[in-house]
Amino acid sequence: MKKFVNKVDEILSESLTGFGNAHSDIIKVNLSPDYISRKLKPTNDKVSLISGGGSGHEPLHGGFVGHGMLDAACPGQVFSAPTPDQMEAASNEVFNGKGILFIVKNYSGDIMNFEMGADMISHDNKTIIVNDDVAVEDSTFTTGRRGVAGTMIVEKTVGSLAETGASLGECKVFGDHVNNMTGSMGVAFSSCTVPAAGKPTFELSGDEMEFGVGIHGEPGRKREKIKSANELTKEIIDTILEDLKPEKNQEVLLHVNGFGGTPLMELYLLFNSAQKLLENCNIKVSRSIVGNYTTSLEMAGGSFTITKLDQNITTHWDSKVHTSALRWKM
Amino acid sequence: MKKFVNKVDEILSESLTGFGNAHSDIIKVNLSPDYISRKLKPTNDKVSLISGGGSGHEPLHGGFVGHGMLDAACPGQVFSAPTPDQMEAASNEVFNGKGILFIVKNYSGDIMNFEMGADMISHDNKTIIVNDDVAVEDSTFTTGRRGVAGTMIVEKTVGSLAETGASLGECKVFGDHVNNMTGSMGVAFSSCTVPAAGKPTFELSGDEMEFGVGIHGEPGRKREKIKSANELTKEIIDTILEDLKPEKNQEVLLHVNGFGGTPLMELYLLFNSAQKLLENCNIKVSRSIVGNYTTSLEMAGGSFTITKLDQNITTHWDSKVHTSALRWKM
Numbered sequence: 001m002k003k004f005v006n007k008v009d010e011i012l013s014e015s016l017t018g019f020g021n022a023h024s025d026i027i028k029v030n031l032s033p034d035y036i037s038r039k040l041k042p043t044n045d046k047v048s049l050i051s052g053g054g055s056g057h058e059p060l061h062g063g064f065v066g067h068g069m070l071d072a073a074c075p076g077q078v079f080s081a082p083t084p085d086q087m088e089a090a091s092n093e094v095f096n097g098k099g100i101l102f103i104v105k106n107y108s109g110d111i112m113n114f115e116m117g118a119d120m121i122s123h124d125n126k127t128i129i130v131n132d133d134v135a136v137e138d139s140t141f142t143t144g145r146r147g148v149a150g151t152m153i154v155e156k157t158v159g160s161l162a163e164t165g166a167s168l169g170e171c172k173v174f175g176d177h178v179n180n181m182t183g184s185m186g187v188a189f190s191s192c193t194v195p196a197a198g199k200p201t202f203e204l205s206g207d208e209m210e211f212g213v214g215i216h217g218e219p220g221r222k223r224e225k226i227k228s229a230n231e232l233t234k235e236i237i238d239t240i241l242e243d244l245k246p247e248k249n250q251e252v253l254l255h256v257n258g259f260g261g262t263p264l265m266e267l268y269l270l271f272n273s274a275q276k277l278l279e280n281c282n283i284k285v286s287r288s289i290v291g292n293y294t295t296s297l298e299m300a301g302g303s304f305t306i307t308k309l310d311q312n313i314t315t316h317w318d319s320k321v322h323t324s325a326l327r328w329k330m
Numbered sequence: 331m332k333k334f335v336n337k338v339d340e341i342l343s344e345s346l347t348g349f350g351n352a353h354s355d356i357i358k359v360n361l362s363p364d365y366i367s368r369k370l371k372p373t374n375d376k377v378s379l380i381s382g383g384g385s386g387h388e389p390l391h392g393g394f395v396g397h398g399m400l401d402a403a404c405p406g407q408v409f410s411a412p413t414p415d416q417m418e419a420a421s422n423e424v425f426n427g428k429g430i431l432f433i434v435k436n437y438s439g440d441i442m443n444f445e446m447g448a449d450m451i452s453h454d455n456k457t458i459i460v461n462d463d464v465a466v467e468d469s470t471f472t473t474g475r476r477g478v479a480g481t482m483i484v485e486k487t488v489g490s491l492a493e494t495g496a497s498l499g500e501c502k503v504f505g506d507h508v509n510n511m512t513g514s515m516g517v518a519f520s521s522c523t524v525p526a527a528g529k530p531t532f533e534l535s536g537d538e539m540e541f542g543v544g545i546h547g548e549p550g551r552k553r554e555k556i557k558s559a560n561e562l563t564k565e566i567i568d569t570i571l572e573d574l575k576p577e578k579n580q581e582v583l584l585h586v587n588g589f590g591g592t593p594l595m596e597l598y599l600l601f602n603s604a605q606k607l608l609e610n611c612n613i614k615v616s617r618s619i620v621g622n623y624t625t626s627l628e629m630a631g632g633s634f635t636i637t638k639l640d641q642n643i644t645t646h647w648d649s650k651v652h653t654s655a656l657r658w659k660m
Contacts, residue, residue, distance in 0.1 A: 002539075006560050018603075206332070263386065269348055298592060330658070
């Protein structure tokens with residue numbers, strides 16, 4: 001296994017310690033139970049946003065802790081749900097007078113453990129379940145659609161609303177709305193290796209791709225020969241648009257996400273393909289973000305996410321954010 | 331070849347077009363000749379910083395065009411030097427009253443073409459040659475040491491000084507100083523595939539690493555069995571410190587750079603290993619940056635860069651920067 005590692009069972013704690021020290025101006029890291037929280041407590045009463053999930057998708061979620069986005073993130077072991085005591089401890093640390101909003105990607109283990117965590121706290125709380133992946137209906141670890149790269153967009157926009165002092169109910173409704181306006185789909189050129197397993201999660205031959213892959217290497221819609229960037233982009237964008245059913249002249253946020261092992265050059269090339277396709281359908285790409293935000297360890301491949309924009313979503317996308325992985329209008 | 335591509339000879343132009351559209355708030359892209367420049371011209375007279383080099387190292391250099399850093403970047407084809415007409419056109423576009431400062435990584439092709447570009451312009455100009463790689467003295471494409479991930483640190487700090495209205499001579503002296511205070515070394519777990527070649531640049535067996543690798547896959551010091559993160563970090567950090575000869579209690583900037591195919595979790599784990607080692611040597615890591623900044627396409631591996639800090643370098647590292655890939659204090 002070709003990884004930078006000392007002992008497999010210490011990867012998470014060593015990595016979290018490094019993460020905490022590298023960004024000690026923005027976040028702090030608690031170990032046992034593991035959670036990441038903001039260095040500076042907000043000065044106003046606000047809903048506290050807590051996300052989390054298996055590690056291996058960095059910068060999601062810990063990289064999005066900070067002003068304008070999450071209050072805390074609970075990282076599980078690689079591709080494994082965090083445990084309820086993490087959500088309990090993080091909730092007690094970051095409660096700030098207005099309740100706790102959990103943002104959870106739709107995987108059975110995450111849903112169950114976040115529910116148990118929610119039962120362990122005395123604060124008012126609600127949960128947004130993100131299920132933006134239009135590739136498949138049920139999947140290996142999921143009843144219903146999977147939550148993937150659209151989660152970052154939910155975290156950014158609801159994080160912004162929460163900073164304004166909005167109520168727990170308002171944040172929950174808005175988050176569900178952003179999720180409903182968002183669709184994603186990905187493609188893998190390679191597998192990835194979970195350190196504790198020591199071998200690739202799945203095998204792809206030299207000319208194959210997994211179309212509609214999940215972010216843990218779950219099967220997608222089909223396995224087929226690699227196509228040109230324009231061809232596979234068209235197939236994915238068409239699938240997302242069938243789901244989102246945008247009006248003519250709809251403005252959208254287009255997110256091209258790398259899974260970890262694909263060069264930035266290729267992600268920008270994909271962005272170019274997708275933007276041209278969308279504009280040919282009279283859909284205007286008025287906001288964009290390209291890069292490795294929701295990764296699958298070192299998997300080669302990437303995903304497209306489209307969010308239909310309205311005035312509210314645009315305002316909360318554009319607002320100030322200051323995290324280790326997303327920063328603007330600081 | 332598993333890449334997102336339409337036609338191999340259009341990768342660069344398609345990718346640049348996507349890059350320009352994705353970040354149209356910060357930069358603009360000119361094609362034929364290819365260069366990236368700031369969207370907004372500086373409002374004060376300042377030295378104009380122009381860098382460039384082969385593509386495939388993104389976000390270096392185009393991702394560093396913007397306030398507080400570069401005025402323009404000239405991307406060559408993948409791992410190939412840009413041509414002199416690119417530097418000429420970029421210089422004429424971004425000249426802003428105080429001369430042109432070229433920042434060039436030490437590769438023979440880059441040096442030659444930047445020199446030819448400099449001869450084609452009428453503006454005063456000087457060149458900083460970055461040669462921070464302590465792994466080997468001469469290399470495949472290089473007389474003397476290679477320029478690698480320390481280039482970003484030179485671009486950030488000299489970019490900051492240039493914003494203050496410093497003279498061309500002052501910027502040149504400061505850039506040479508930052509380069510002298512900086513040392514880097516990397517290790518590769520895998521090769522990468524240049525699209526035009528269609529096959530990996532070199533081969534490594536399943537348990538081998540290339541120690542001291544260059545960012546184009548050039549050979550390093552030795553090829554050996556993979557070691558633990560702590561062991562290989564110690565060997566690299568010791569090598570850099572032998573070169574930099576820091577005093578006791580020296581403050582440093584520690585940069586852990588990913589080559590493109592290594593998960594962020596592992597980079598933070600490396601940061602943790604290196605920070606502990608440095609602090610055991612009474613060297614204080616007072617600034618840090620971790621991530622994929624100087625990549626080698628999809629190569630698995632990474633590098634460490636250490637810059638000895640003095641008051642000037644610290645001030646210019648900390649100052650405002652607003653580019654697509656680096657943003658703080660905006």
